[in-house]
Amino acid sequence: MLAELSLFSQAIILFAALVLLTSFIMLGQTRTMPLIFTFAWQGLLLAVVTVLVAHVSKHPHLYVSAALTVGLKVVLIPWLLHRLSVQLNMQYDSEELAHPSLLLLGGAALVIFSYYVSLPIVHLSGLATRNTIAVSIAVELIGMLLMIVRRTAVAQVIGFMSMENGLFFSAVVSTYGMPLIVELGVAFDVLVAAILFGVFFIHLRDSLDSLDVNRLNRLSEADDAVPLPETISAPPTGTHS
Amino acid sequence: MDSQLIAWAHAALQALLFVAAAPLLTGWVNRVKCHLQNRAAAPVWQPYRDLAKLLRKRMVLAENASWLFRDVPYIVFGAMLLAAAVVPLVAVRLPTAAIADVIVLVGFFALARFFTALAGLDIGTAFGGMGASREMMVSALAEPAMLMAVFTLSMTAATTNLSIATEYILQAGLVLRPSFLFALLGLAMVAVAECSRIPVDNPATHLELTMLHEAMILEYSGRYLALIEWASQIKLMIYAVLIVDFFFPWGIARDFSAAALAISAVAVTAKLMLLGVVLVAWETVLAKKRLFRVPQFLGYAFLLSLLGVLSHVVLETGG
Numbered sequence: 001m002l003a004e005l006s007l008f009s010q011a012i013i014l015f016a017a018l019v020l021l022t023s024f025i026m027l028g029q030t031r032t033m034p035l036i037f038t039f040a041w042q043g044l045l046l047a048v049v050t051v052l053v054a055h056v057s058k059h060p061h062l063y064v065s066a067a068l069t070v071g072l073k074v075v076l077i078p079w080l081l082h083r084l085s086v087q088l089n090m091q092y093d094s095e096e097l098a099h100p101s102l103l104l105l106g107g108a109a110l111v112i113f114s115y116y117v118s119l120p121i122v123h124l125s126g127l128a129t130r131n132t133i134a135v136s137i138a139v140e141l142i143g144m145l146l147m148i149v150r151r152t153a154v155a156q157v158i159g160f161m162s163m164e165n166g167l168f169f170s171a172v173v174s175t176y177g178m179p180l181i182v183e184l185g186v187a188f189d190v191l192v193a194a195i196l197f198g199v200f201f202i203h204l205r206d207s208l209d210s211l212d213v214n215r216l217n218r219l220s221e222a223d224d225a226v227p228l229p230e231t232i233s234a235p236p237t238g239t240h241s
Numbered sequence: 242m243d244s245q246l247i248a249w250a251h252a253a254l255q256a257l258l259f260v261a262a263a264p265l266l267t268g269w270v271n272r273v274k275c276h277l278q279n280r281a282a283a284p285v286w287q288p289y290r291d292l293a294k295l296l297r298k299r300m301v302l303a304e305n306a307s308w309l310f311r312d313v314p315y316i317v318f319g320a321m322l323l324a325a326a327v328v329p330l331v332a333v334r335l336p337t338a339a340i341a342d343v344i345v346l347v348g349f350f351a352l353a354r355f356f357t358a359l360a361g362l363d364i365g366t367a368f369g370g371m372g373a374s375r376e377m378m379v380s381a382l383a384e385p386a387m388l389m390a391v392f393t394l395s396m397t398a399a400t401t402n403l404s405i406a407t408e409y410i411l412q413a414g415l416v417l418r419p420s421f422l423f424a425l426l427g428l429a430m431v432a433v434a435e436c437s438r439i440p441v442d443n444p445a446t447h448l449e450l451t452m453l454h455e456a457m458i459l460e461y462s463g464r465y466l467a468l469i470e471w472a473s474q475i476k477l478m479i480y481a482v483l484i485v486d487f488f489f490p491w492g493i494a495r496d497f498s499a500a501a502l503a504i505s506a507v508a509v510t511a512k513l514m515l516l517g518v519v520l521v522a523w524e525t526v527l528a529k530k531r532l533f534r535v536p537q538f539l540g541y542a543f544l545l546s547l548l549g550v551l552s553h554v555v556l557e558t559g560g
Contacts, residue, residue: 007415013557017548018419024544100540101537104541111555135552
Protein backbone atom coordinates (compact mmCIF):
# COMPACT_ATOMS: atom_id res chain seq x y z
CA MET A 1 0.00 0.00 0.00
CA LEU A 2 1.08 3.52 -0.71
CA ALA A 3 0.69 4.87 2.81
CA GLU A 4 3.25 2.36 4.13
CA LEU A 5 6.04 3.58 1.85
CA SER A 6 8.46 6.32 2.81
CA LEU A 7 7.78 9.85 1.59
CA PHE A 8 10.60 9.53 -0.97
CA SER A 9 9.12 6.36 -2.44
CA GLN A 10 5.74 8.08 -2.60
CA ALA A 11 7.39 10.96 -4.42
CA ILE A 12 8.86 8.53 -6.97
CA ILE A 13 5.38 7.22 -7.69
CA LEU A 14 3.92 10.71 -7.88
CA PHE A 15 6.54 11.90 -10.35
CA ALA A 16 6.20 8.69 -12.37
CA ALA A 17 2.50 9.49 -12.71
CA LEU A 18 3.41 13.02 -13.83
CA VAL A 19 5.72 11.61 -16.51
CA LEU A 20 2.75 9.60 -17.77
CA LEU A 21 0.64 12.77 -17.72
CA THR A 22 3.17 14.60 -19.92
CA SER A 23 2.93 11.70 -22.37
CA PHE A 24 -0.81 12.25 -22.57
CA ILE A 25 -0.35 16.00 -22.95
CA MET A 26 1.97 15.35 -25.90
CA LEU A 27 -0.65 13.06 -27.38
CA GLY A 28 -3.25 15.82 -27.23
CA GLN A 29 -0.98 18.74 -28.12
CA THR A 30 -1.16 19.69 -31.77
CA ARG A 31 1.01 22.80 -31.86
CA THR A 32 4.73 22.46 -32.48
CA MET A 33 6.25 24.71 -29.83
CA PRO A 34 4.21 23.50 -26.83
CA LEU A 35 4.94 19.94 -27.96
CA ILE A 36 8.66 20.57 -27.72
CA PHE A 37 8.27 22.23 -24.32
CA THR A 38 6.18 19.33 -23.03
CA PHE A 39 8.91 16.97 -24.17
CA ALA A 40 11.43 19.02 -22.18
CA TRP A 41 9.16 18.83 -19.14
CA GLN A 42 8.94 15.08 -19.50
CA GLY A 43 12.73 14.89 -19.50
CA LEU A 44 12.90 17.06 -16.39
CA LEU A 45 10.33 14.96 -14.52
CA LEU A 46 12.19 11.83 -15.57
CA ALA A 47 15.41 13.30 -14.19
CA VAL A 48 13.61 14.01 -10.90
CA VAL A 49 12.43 10.40 -10.76
CA THR A 50 15.97 9.21 -11.44
CA VAL A 51 17.43 11.38 -8.69
CA LEU A 52 14.78 10.14 -6.25
CA VAL A 53 15.46 6.51 -7.20
CA ALA A 54 19.18 7.13 -6.79
CA HIS A 55 18.54 8.57 -3.35
CA VAL A 56 16.23 5.77 -2.21
CA SER A 57 18.21 2.87 -3.68
CA LYS A 58 21.64 4.38 -2.95
CA HIS A 59 22.93 3.87 -6.47
CA PRO A 60 25.16 6.89 -7.08
CA HIS A 61 25.67 6.18 -10.78
CA LEU A 62 22.02 7.09 -11.32
CA TYR A 63 22.92 10.71 -10.52
CA VAL A 64 25.12 10.65 -13.63
CA SER A 65 22.19 9.29 -15.66
CA ALA A 66 19.97 12.04 -14.27
CA ALA A 67 22.54 14.68 -15.20
CA LEU A 68 22.79 13.19 -18.70
CA THR A 69 19.00 13.29 -19.01
CA VAL A 70 18.86 16.93 -18.00
CA GLY A 71 21.71 17.87 -20.31
CA LEU A 72 20.41 16.00 -23.33
CA LYS A 73 16.64 15.76 -23.10
CA VAL A 74 15.80 18.92 -21.22
CA VAL A 75 18.32 21.32 -22.71
CA LEU A 76 20.08 20.14 -25.84
CA ILE A 77 17.50 18.22 -27.88
CA PRO A 78 14.58 20.61 -27.19
CA TRP A 79 16.92 23.48 -28.03
CA LEU A 80 17.94 21.81 -31.31
CA LEU A 81 14.32 21.12 -32.22
CA HIS A 82 13.31 24.64 -31.22
CA ARG A 83 16.06 26.18 -33.36
CA LEU A 84 15.14 23.98 -36.30
CA SER A 85 11.47 24.87 -36.14
CA VAL A 86 12.34 28.57 -35.98
CA GLN A 87 14.70 28.14 -38.93
CA LEU A 88 12.11 26.31 -40.97
CA ASN A 89 9.51 28.90 -39.89
CA MET A 90 7.02 26.42 -38.49
CA GLN A 91 6.90 27.45 -34.86
CA TYR A 92 3.21 28.38 -35.15
CA ASP A 93 2.21 25.30 -37.12
CA SER A 94 -0.46 23.01 -35.80
CA GLU A 95 -1.97 19.91 -37.26
CA GLU A 96 -5.58 18.88 -37.03
CA LEU A 97 -6.20 15.59 -35.23
CA ALA A 98 -9.02 13.50 -36.64
CA HIS A 99 -10.34 12.10 -33.34
CA PRO A 100 -8.61 13.73 -30.36
CA SER A 101 -10.79 12.14 -27.68
CA LEU A 102 -10.51 8.70 -29.25
CA LEU A 103 -6.75 9.10 -29.34
CA LEU A 104 -6.61 9.91 -25.63
CA LEU A 105 -8.80 6.90 -24.84
CA GLY A 106 -6.42 4.81 -26.95
CA GLY A 107 -3.61 6.08 -24.72
CA ALA A 108 -5.60 5.05 -21.64
CA ALA A 109 -6.12 1.60 -23.18
CA LEU A 110 -2.35 1.34 -23.65
CA VAL A 111 -1.90 2.06 -19.94
CA ILE A 112 -4.26 -0.81 -19.08
CA PHE A 113 -2.46 -3.06 -21.56
CA SER A 114 0.95 -2.29 -20.12
CA TYR A 115 -0.40 -2.85 -16.60
CA TYR A 116 -1.59 -6.28 -17.70
CA VAL A 117 1.72 -7.07 -19.41
CA SER A 118 3.86 -5.99 -16.47
CA LEU A 119 1.81 -7.79 -13.83
CA PRO A 120 4.05 -10.93 -13.75
CA ILE A 121 7.19 -8.77 -13.42
CA VAL A 122 5.58 -6.81 -10.60
CA HIS A 123 4.79 -10.06 -8.77
CA LEU A 124 8.39 -11.27 -9.11
CA SER A 125 10.14 -8.02 -8.26
CA GLY A 126 10.88 -6.87 -4.75
CA LEU A 127 11.86 -3.30 -5.60
CA ALA A 128 10.04 -0.34 -4.11
CA THR A 129 9.61 1.04 -7.62
CA ARG A 130 8.05 -2.10 -9.09
CA ASN A 131 4.63 -0.53 -9.53
CA THR A 132 6.01 2.11 -11.87
CA ILE A 133 7.20 -0.48 -14.42
CA ALA A 134 3.73 -0.48 -15.99
CA VAL A 135 3.86 3.30 -16.27
CA SER A 136 7.24 3.20 -17.98
CA ILE A 137 6.01 0.68 -20.55
CA ALA A 138 2.95 2.88 -21.08
CA VAL A 139 5.18 5.91 -21.74
CA GLU A 140 7.02 3.89 -24.39
CA LEU A 141 3.82 2.69 -26.07
CA ILE A 142 2.25 6.15 -26.03
CA GLY A 143 5.40 7.49 -27.71
CA MET A 144 4.84 4.87 -30.40
CA LEU A 145 1.16 5.86 -30.71
CA LEU A 146 2.30 9.46 -31.15
CA MET A 147 4.59 8.37 -33.99
CA ILE A 148 1.76 6.41 -35.62
CA VAL A 149 -0.95 9.05 -35.56
CA ARG A 150 1.04 12.20 -36.31
CA ARG A 151 1.87 13.32 -39.79
CA THR A 152 4.42 16.05 -39.17
CA ALA A 153 8.04 15.04 -38.89
CA VAL A 154 8.65 17.06 -35.70
CA ALA A 155 5.85 15.27 -33.83
CA GLN A 156 7.21 11.93 -34.99
CA VAL A 157 10.69 12.80 -33.75
CA ILE A 158 9.19 13.84 -30.41
CA GLY A 159 7.35 10.51 -30.30
CA PHE A 160 10.60 8.68 -30.98
CA MET A 161 12.44 10.59 -28.26
CA SER A 162 9.54 9.99 -25.89
CA MET A 163 9.84 6.26 -26.57
CA GLU A 164 13.49 6.51 -25.65
CA ASN A 165 12.44 8.30 -22.45
CA GLY A 166 10.16 5.36 -21.70
CA LEU A 167 12.99 2.88 -22.23
CA PHE A 168 15.29 4.80 -19.93
CA PHE A 169 12.48 5.11 -17.40
CA SER A 170 11.81 1.37 -17.37
CA ALA A 171 15.54 0.66 -17.01
CA VAL A 172 15.70 2.97 -13.99
CA VAL A 173 12.66 1.59 -12.20
CA SER A 174 13.04 -2.11 -13.00
CA THR A 175 16.79 -2.65 -12.54
CA TYR A 176 18.00 0.68 -11.09
CA GLY A 177 19.48 1.72 -14.42
CA MET A 178 21.58 0.15 -17.14
CA PRO A 179 25.37 -0.05 -16.84
CA LEU A 180 26.79 3.40 -17.26
CA ILE A 181 28.64 2.58 -20.48
CA VAL A 182 25.40 1.43 -22.12
CA GLU A 183 23.62 4.54 -20.97
CA LEU A 184 26.35 6.76 -22.34
CA GLY A 185 26.15 4.91 -25.64
CA VAL A 186 22.38 5.30 -25.83
CA ALA A 187 22.59 8.98 -24.92
CA PHE A 188 25.15 9.52 -27.69
CA ASP A 189 22.94 7.63 -30.14
CA VAL A 190 19.97 9.80 -29.28
CA LEU A 191 22.03 12.92 -29.79
CA VAL A 192 23.23 11.71 -33.17
CA ALA A 193 19.66 10.80 -34.06
CA ALA A 194 18.51 14.32 -33.16
CA ILE A 195 21.14 15.85 -35.43
CA LEU A 196 20.33 13.43 -38.25
CA PHE A 197 16.65 14.26 -37.89
CA GLY A 198 17.56 17.92 -38.27
CA VAL A 199 19.30 17.22 -41.56
CA PHE A 200 16.35 15.08 -42.58
CA PHE A 201 13.92 17.93 -41.83
CA ILE A 202 15.83 20.35 -43.98
CA HIS A 203 15.98 17.93 -46.90
CA LEU A 204 12.31 17.10 -46.51
CA ARG A 205 11.49 20.79 -46.54
CA ASP A 206 13.63 21.40 -49.61
CA SER A 207 12.21 18.58 -51.68
CA LEU A 208 8.58 18.53 -50.53
CA ASP A 209 7.96 22.07 -49.27
CA SER A 210 6.37 20.60 -46.16
CA LEU A 211 7.13 18.36 -43.23
CA ASP A 212 4.07 16.21 -43.76
CA VAL A 213 5.56 12.75 -44.02
CA ASN A 214 2.41 11.34 -45.64
CA ARG A 215 3.55 13.00 -48.83
CA LEU A 216 6.53 10.69 -48.91
CA ASN A 217 4.14 7.84 -49.68
CA ARG A 218 2.99 9.35 -52.94
CA LEU A 219 4.72 8.89 -56.25
CA SER A 220 5.11 12.19 -57.99
CA GLU A 221 4.58 10.62 -61.43
CA ALA A 222 1.29 9.08 -60.37
CA ASP A 223 -0.21 12.30 -59.03
CA ASP A 224 1.17 15.03 -61.20
CA ALA A 225 0.57 14.94 -64.92
CA VAL A 226 3.06 17.74 -65.37
CA PRO A 227 6.62 16.93 -64.32
CA LEU A 228 8.05 18.88 -61.41
CA PRO A 229 10.00 22.00 -62.35
CA GLU A 230 13.32 20.77 -61.03
CA THR A 231 13.17 17.62 -63.16
CA ILE A 232 12.85 19.78 -66.25
CA SER A 233 15.60 22.17 -65.39
CA ALA A 234 17.93 19.48 -64.04
CA PRO A 235 20.77 18.68 -66.41
CA PRO A 236 20.74 15.18 -67.89
CA THR A 237 22.63 12.62 -65.90
CA GLY A 238 26.22 12.00 -66.75
CA THR A 239 26.97 15.52 -67.94
CA HIS A 240 28.98 17.74 -65.65
CA SER A 241 29.06 21.42 -66.09
CA MET B 242 -30.41 8.93 21.66
CA ASP B 243 -29.45 12.36 22.90
CA SER B 244 -26.19 12.50 20.98
CA GLN B 245 -28.08 11.34 17.91
CA LEU B 246 -30.41 14.29 18.28
CA ILE B 247 -27.51 16.70 18.63
CA ALA B 248 -25.90 15.25 15.51
CA TRP B 249 -29.11 15.72 13.51
CA ALA B 250 -29.47 19.25 14.82
CA HIS B 251 -25.90 19.99 13.76
CA ALA B 252 -26.51 18.49 10.33
CA ALA B 253 -29.61 20.65 9.86
CA LEU B 254 -27.80 23.76 11.07
CA GLN B 255 -24.90 23.01 8.78
CA ALA B 256 -27.19 22.64 5.77
CA LEU B 257 -28.82 25.98 6.60
CA LEU B 258 -25.40 27.58 6.97
CA PHE B 259 -24.43 26.10 3.62
CA VAL B 260 -27.46 27.61 1.89
CA ALA B 261 -27.05 30.94 3.65
CA ALA B 262 -23.33 31.21 2.86
CA ALA B 263 -23.58 30.27 -0.82
CA PRO B 264 -24.35 33.81 -2.11
CA LEU B 265 -21.41 35.05 -0.05
CA LEU B 266 -19.01 32.82 -2.00
CA THR B 267 -20.43 34.09 -5.28
CA GLY B 268 -20.13 37.66 -4.02
CA TRP B 269 -16.51 37.03 -3.06
CA VAL B 270 -15.70 35.54 -6.47
CA ASN B 271 -17.35 38.47 -8.25
CA ARG B 272 -15.54 40.97 -6.08
CA VAL B 273 -12.10 39.44 -6.61
CA LYS B 274 -12.84 39.24 -10.31
CA CYS B 275 -13.69 42.95 -10.43
CA HIS B 276 -10.48 43.81 -8.61
CA LEU B 277 -8.40 41.66 -10.92
CA GLN B 278 -9.93 43.24 -13.99
CA ASN B 279 -9.50 46.80 -12.70
CA ARG B 280 -13.19 47.45 -12.26
CA ALA B 281 -14.98 49.05 -9.33
CA ALA B 282 -16.21 46.15 -7.21
CA ALA B 283 -19.64 45.66 -5.71
CA PRO B 284 -19.67 44.71 -2.01
CA VAL B 285 -19.44 41.03 -1.08
CA TRP B 286 -23.10 40.86 -0.05
CA GLN B 287 -24.38 42.15 -3.40
CA PRO B 288 -25.82 38.68 -4.28
CA TYR B 289 -28.00 38.87 -1.14
CA ARG B 290 -29.33 42.25 -2.28
CA ASP B 291 -30.02 40.84 -5.75
CA LEU B 292 -31.84 37.86 -4.28
CA ALA B 293 -33.90 40.10 -1.95
CA LYS B 294 -34.81 42.36 -4.86
CA LEU B 295 -35.87 39.42 -7.02
CA LEU B 296 -37.92 37.93 -4.17
CA ARG B 297 -39.85 41.20 -3.81
CA LYS B 298 -40.53 41.64 -7.50
CA ARG B 299 -43.69 40.60 -9.30
CA MET B 300 -43.46 37.67 -11.63
CA VAL B 301 -44.22 37.71 -15.31
CA LEU B 302 -45.30 34.31 -16.58
CA ALA B 303 -45.75 33.30 -20.16
CA GLU B 304 -49.36 32.47 -21.06
CA ASN B 305 -48.56 28.94 -22.12
CA ALA B 306 -46.47 28.10 -19.05
CA SER B 307 -47.55 24.75 -17.62
CA TRP B 308 -47.40 23.48 -14.04
CA LEU B 309 -43.93 22.13 -14.86
CA PHE B 310 -42.55 25.59 -15.49
CA ARG B 311 -43.99 26.83 -12.20
CA ASP B 312 -42.73 23.89 -10.14
CA VAL B 313 -39.22 23.61 -11.52
CA PRO B 314 -37.67 26.39 -9.38
CA TYR B 315 -38.81 24.58 -6.24
CA ILE B 316 -37.57 21.20 -7.50
CA VAL B 317 -34.18 22.67 -8.42
CA PHE B 318 -33.80 24.52 -5.16
CA GLY B 319 -34.95 21.46 -3.19
CA ALA B 320 -32.48 19.19 -4.93
CA MET B 321 -29.64 21.61 -4.17
CA LEU B 322 -30.78 21.93 -0.56
CA LEU B 323 -30.70 18.13 -0.14
CA ALA B 324 -27.32 17.95 -1.87
CA ALA B 325 -25.95 20.63 0.44
CA ALA B 326 -27.15 18.65 3.47
CA VAL B 327 -24.94 15.70 2.46
CA VAL B 328 -21.64 17.53 2.02
CA PRO B 329 -19.59 18.08 5.19
CA LEU B 330 -18.90 21.78 5.50
CA VAL B 331 -17.58 22.33 9.02
CA ALA B 332 -17.91 18.89 10.64
CA VAL B 333 -17.70 15.26 9.55
CA ARG B 334 -19.79 12.40 10.98
CA LEU B 335 -23.00 13.80 9.57
CA PRO B 336 -26.00 11.50 10.01
CA THR B 337 -27.34 12.87 6.70
CA ALA B 338 -24.30 11.54 4.83
CA ALA B 339 -25.37 8.00 5.67
CA ILE B 340 -28.66 8.53 3.83
CA ALA B 341 -27.22 9.80 0.57
CA ASP B 342 -23.71 9.05 -0.67
CA VAL B 343 -21.70 10.81 -3.32
CA ILE B 344 -23.37 8.97 -6.21
CA VAL B 345 -26.75 10.20 -5.02
CA LEU B 346 -25.19 13.66 -4.90
CA VAL B 347 -24.38 13.37 -8.61
CA GLY B 348 -27.98 12.18 -9.02
CA PHE B 349 -29.31 15.33 -7.32
CA PHE B 350 -27.35 17.46 -9.76
CA ALA B 351 -28.71 15.42 -12.67
CA LEU B 352 -32.27 15.79 -11.34
CA ALA B 353 -31.96 19.56 -11.08
CA ARG B 354 -30.44 19.77 -14.53
CA PHE B 355 -33.10 17.57 -16.09
CA PHE B 356 -35.93 19.70 -14.76
CA THR B 357 -34.20 22.95 -15.71
CA ALA B 358 -33.87 21.63 -19.25
CA LEU B 359 -37.55 20.64 -19.28
CA ALA B 360 -38.52 24.13 -18.08
CA GLY B 361 -36.38 25.59 -20.85
CA LEU B 362 -38.34 23.56 -23.38
CA ASP B 363 -41.72 24.17 -21.76
CA ILE B 364 -42.32 27.72 -22.95
CA GLY B 365 -41.38 26.84 -26.49
CA THR B 366 -39.05 29.76 -27.22
CA ALA B 367 -36.06 29.17 -29.44
CA PHE B 368 -33.53 30.16 -26.81
CA GLY B 369 -34.96 27.83 -24.18
CA GLY B 370 -34.70 24.85 -26.50
CA MET B 371 -31.23 25.80 -27.66
CA GLY B 372 -30.02 26.30 -24.10
CA ALA B 373 -31.55 23.00 -23.01
CA SER B 374 -29.88 21.04 -25.78
CA ARG B 375 -26.51 22.64 -25.10
CA GLU B 376 -26.77 22.08 -21.37
CA MET B 377 -27.63 18.42 -21.87
CA MET B 378 -24.65 18.02 -24.21
CA VAL B 379 -22.29 19.50 -21.63
CA SER B 380 -23.75 17.50 -18.77
CA ALA B 381 -23.71 14.21 -20.69
CA LEU B 382 -19.96 14.65 -21.06
CA ALA B 383 -19.29 16.11 -17.63
CA GLU B 384 -21.15 13.51 -15.60
CA PRO B 385 -18.95 10.48 -16.47
CA ALA B 386 -15.86 12.54 -15.74
CA MET B 387 -17.26 13.56 -12.36
CA LEU B 388 -18.23 9.98 -11.51
CA MET B 389 -14.75 8.74 -12.45
CA ALA B 390 -13.13 11.36 -10.22
CA VAL B 391 -15.46 10.40 -7.40
CA PHE B 392 -14.72 6.69 -7.91
CA THR B 393 -11.00 7.38 -7.55
CA LEU B 394 -11.58 8.89 -4.14
CA SER B 395 -14.07 6.21 -3.10
CA MET B 396 -11.62 3.47 -4.07
CA THR B 397 -8.96 4.99 -1.85
CA ALA B 398 -11.27 5.51 1.10
CA ALA B 399 -13.22 2.29 0.38
CA THR B 400 -16.53 4.10 0.82
CA THR B 401 -18.85 6.40 -1.10
CA ASN B 402 -20.03 8.08 2.08
CA LEU B 403 -18.71 11.63 1.95
CA SER B 404 -18.39 12.04 5.70
CA ILE B 405 -16.44 8.81 6.21
CA ALA B 406 -14.27 9.43 3.13
CA THR B 407 -13.30 12.88 4.39
CA GLU B 408 -12.47 11.47 7.79
CA TYR B 409 -10.35 8.71 6.22
CA ILE B 410 -8.32 11.21 4.21
CA LEU B 411 -7.92 13.35 7.31
CA GLN B 412 -6.63 10.39 9.33
CA ALA B 413 -4.20 9.17 6.64
CA GLY B 414 -2.26 12.43 6.94
CA LEU B 415 0.12 13.49 4.19
CA VAL B 416 0.29 10.75 1.56
CA LEU B 417 1.42 11.73 -1.93
CA ARG B 418 -1.22 10.12 -4.07
CA PRO B 419 -0.94 10.64 -7.84
CA SER B 420 -4.54 9.49 -8.23
CA PHE B 421 -5.73 12.38 -6.04
CA LEU B 422 -3.80 14.87 -8.15
CA PHE B 423 -5.47 13.60 -11.32
CA ALA B 424 -8.88 13.44 -9.66
CA LEU B 425 -8.45 17.01 -8.38
CA LEU B 426 -7.65 18.31 -11.85
CA GLY B 427 -10.50 16.32 -13.40
CA LEU B 428 -13.01 17.39 -10.76
CA ALA B 429 -11.94 21.04 -11.06
CA MET B 430 -12.51 20.95 -14.82
CA VAL B 431 -15.91 19.32 -14.34
CA ALA B 432 -16.81 21.90 -11.69
CA VAL B 433 -15.93 24.70 -14.09
CA ALA B 434 -18.17 23.18 -16.75
CA GLU B 435 -21.05 22.37 -14.42
CA CYS B 436 -21.11 25.73 -12.67
CA SER B 437 -21.25 27.49 -16.04
CA ARG B 438 -17.95 29.28 -15.67
CA ILE B 439 -15.35 30.26 -18.28
CA PRO B 440 -14.16 28.56 -20.56
CA VAL B 441 -17.34 26.51 -21.00
CA ASP B 442 -19.91 29.21 -20.31
CA ASN B 443 -19.71 32.83 -19.32
CA PRO B 444 -21.73 33.59 -16.17
CA ALA B 445 -21.80 37.31 -16.94
CA THR B 446 -22.98 37.20 -20.52
CA HIS B 447 -26.47 37.83 -21.74
CA LEU B 448 -25.56 37.52 -25.37
CA GLU B 449 -28.04 34.98 -26.66
CA LEU B 450 -25.83 33.03 -28.99
CA THR B 451 -23.11 32.23 -26.49
CA MET B 452 -24.99 31.44 -23.33
CA LEU B 453 -25.71 27.96 -22.09
CA HIS B 454 -27.25 28.03 -18.65
CA GLU B 455 -28.74 31.52 -18.97
CA ALA B 456 -30.62 30.60 -22.12
CA MET B 457 -32.71 28.01 -20.28
CA ILE B 458 -33.81 30.33 -17.50
CA LEU B 459 -34.41 33.33 -19.72
CA GLU B 460 -38.18 33.22 -19.17
CA TYR B 461 -38.01 33.21 -15.37
CA SER B 462 -38.50 36.33 -13.29
CA GLY B 463 -39.16 37.42 -9.74
CA ARG B 464 -39.27 34.77 -7.03
CA TYR B 465 -38.66 31.88 -9.43
CA LEU B 466 -35.54 33.49 -10.82
CA ALA B 467 -34.31 34.17 -7.29
CA LEU B 468 -34.68 30.47 -6.39
CA ILE B 469 -32.85 29.32 -9.51
CA GLU B 470 -30.03 31.83 -9.07
CA TRP B 471 -29.68 30.83 -5.44
CA ALA B 472 -29.63 27.16 -6.45
CA SER B 473 -26.79 27.75 -8.89
CA GLN B 474 -24.87 29.63 -6.19
CA ILE B 475 -25.35 26.64 -3.87
CA LYS B 476 -24.10 24.39 -6.65
CA LEU B 477 -20.89 26.39 -6.99
CA MET B 478 -20.45 26.21 -3.23
CA ILE B 479 -21.04 22.43 -3.21
CA TYR B 480 -18.35 21.88 -5.83
CA ALA B 481 -15.94 24.16 -3.98
CA VAL B 482 -16.58 22.41 -0.67
CA LEU B 483 -16.24 18.98 -2.32
CA ILE B 484 -12.81 19.92 -3.66
CA VAL B 485 -11.78 21.32 -0.29
CA ASP B 486 -13.14 18.30 1.61
CA PHE B 487 -11.49 15.69 -0.54
CA PHE B 488 -8.14 17.21 -1.23
CA PHE B 489 -7.44 19.63 1.64
CA PRO B 490 -9.57 18.40 4.55
CA TRP B 491 -7.23 19.66 7.26
CA GLY B 492 -8.99 21.65 9.94
CA ILE B 493 -12.48 20.18 9.60
CA ALA B 494 -14.11 19.34 12.94
CA ARG B 495 -14.35 15.67 13.93
CA ASP B 496 -16.61 16.23 16.90
CA PHE B 497 -19.28 18.78 17.70
CA SER B 498 -17.40 20.71 20.41
CA ALA B 499 -17.51 24.49 20.11
CA ALA B 500 -13.74 24.94 19.79
CA ALA B 501 -13.37 22.40 17.00
CA LEU B 502 -16.33 23.88 15.13
CA ALA B 503 -14.87 27.40 15.42
CA ILE B 504 -11.47 26.28 14.10
CA SER B 505 -13.17 24.39 11.31
CA ALA B 506 -15.32 27.38 10.34
CA VAL B 507 -12.25 29.62 10.11
CA ALA B 508 -10.30 26.98 8.14
CA VAL B 509 -13.07 26.29 5.66
CA THR B 510 -13.68 30.01 5.11
CA ALA B 511 -9.98 30.58 4.39
CA LYS B 512 -9.83 27.60 2.04
CA LEU B 513 -12.96 28.65 0.14
CA MET B 514 -11.65 32.21 -0.19
CA LEU B 515 -8.40 30.87 -1.59
CA LEU B 516 -10.25 28.57 -3.98
CA GLY B 517 -12.32 31.56 -5.11
CA VAL B 518 -9.13 33.46 -5.94
CA VAL B 519 -7.82 30.47 -7.92
CA LEU B 520 -11.12 30.27 -9.83
CA VAL B 521 -10.98 33.97 -10.64
CA ALA B 522 -7.36 33.73 -11.80
CA TRP B 523 -8.34 30.81 -14.05
CA GLU B 524 -11.31 32.75 -15.46
CA THR B 525 -9.21 35.84 -16.05
CA VAL B 526 -6.43 34.16 -18.02
CA LEU B 527 -8.75 32.04 -20.17
CA ALA B 528 -11.26 33.04 -22.82
CA LYS B 529 -14.55 31.32 -23.46
CA LYS B 530 -14.20 28.37 -25.81
CA ARG B 531 -16.36 27.79 -28.82
CA LEU B 532 -19.20 25.37 -28.07
CA PHE B 533 -17.69 22.73 -30.31
CA ARG B 534 -14.45 22.88 -28.35
CA VAL B 535 -16.27 22.03 -25.13
CA PRO B 536 -16.42 18.25 -25.80
CA GLN B 537 -12.64 18.27 -26.14
CA PHE B 538 -12.26 20.17 -22.86
CA LEU B 539 -14.51 17.68 -21.10
CA GLY B 540 -12.71 14.83 -22.86
CA TYR B 541 -9.53 15.98 -21.12
CA ALA B 542 -11.43 16.11 -17.82
CA PHE B 543 -12.61 12.54 -18.37
CA LEU B 544 -9.11 11.43 -19.28
CA LEU B 545 -7.68 12.98 -16.12
CA SER B 546 -10.30 11.27 -13.97
CA LEU B 547 -9.67 7.99 -15.79
CA LEU B 548 -5.93 8.39 -15.21
CA GLY B 549 -6.79 8.90 -11.56
CA VAL B 550 -8.54 5.52 -11.42
CA LEU B 551 -5.79 3.84 -13.43
CA SER B 552 -2.98 5.27 -11.35
CA HIS B 553 -4.80 4.16 -8.23
CA VAL B 554 -4.96 0.61 -9.55
CA VAL B 555 -1.52 0.54 -11.16
CA LEU B 556 0.58 2.55 -8.74
CA GLU B 557 -1.07 2.60 -5.37
CA THR B 558 -2.51 -0.78 -4.60
CA GLY B 559 0.74 -2.67 -5.24
CA GLY B 560 1.21 -6.08 -6.79
